[in-house]
Amino acid sequence: MLTIPKSPHTRILQIPMTFCEASDWVTNQGNGDMLEGMEGIRESYNQLECQNLIYSPSMIRSLQAYNIVFEGLDKLFNGDK
Numbered sequence: 001m002l003t004i005p006k007s008p009h010t011r012i013l014q015i016p017m018t019f020c021e022a023s024d025w026v027t028n029q030g031n032g033d034m035l036e037g038m039e040g041i042r043e044s045y046n047q048l049e050c051q052n053l054i055y056s057p058s059m060i061r062s063l064q065a066y067n068i069v070f071e072g073l074d075k076l077f078n079g080d081k
Contacts, residue, residue: 001070002045004063005055014064022068029062034069041066 004014017025023034030037041062048055055063 001067002042002063004060004067014060017061017064017068019068019072022065022072025061025065026069029065038066038069 026037026041027034028037029040044059045063045066048059
């Protein structure tokens with residue numbers, strides 16, 4: 001899971017998203033490859049964290065989608081705990 005910064009700005013940008021919407025978003029970020037999309041989002045996140053940069057609306061949406069897909073796949077491989 002990737003941490004979405006807590007601020008009024010980021011809370012406004014977090015719009016409810018289904019697993020299907022999140023997986024489509026992540027897959028699009030990876031040019032049709034979900035794993036590539038997950039890795040790309042995580043790399044972008046790590047760069048922003050290291051440089052203390054401001055998160056764009058698109059990045060907030062990407063982090064939200066990443067977390068939804070991550071949680072869904074975790075349940076698939078590890079079951080509900």
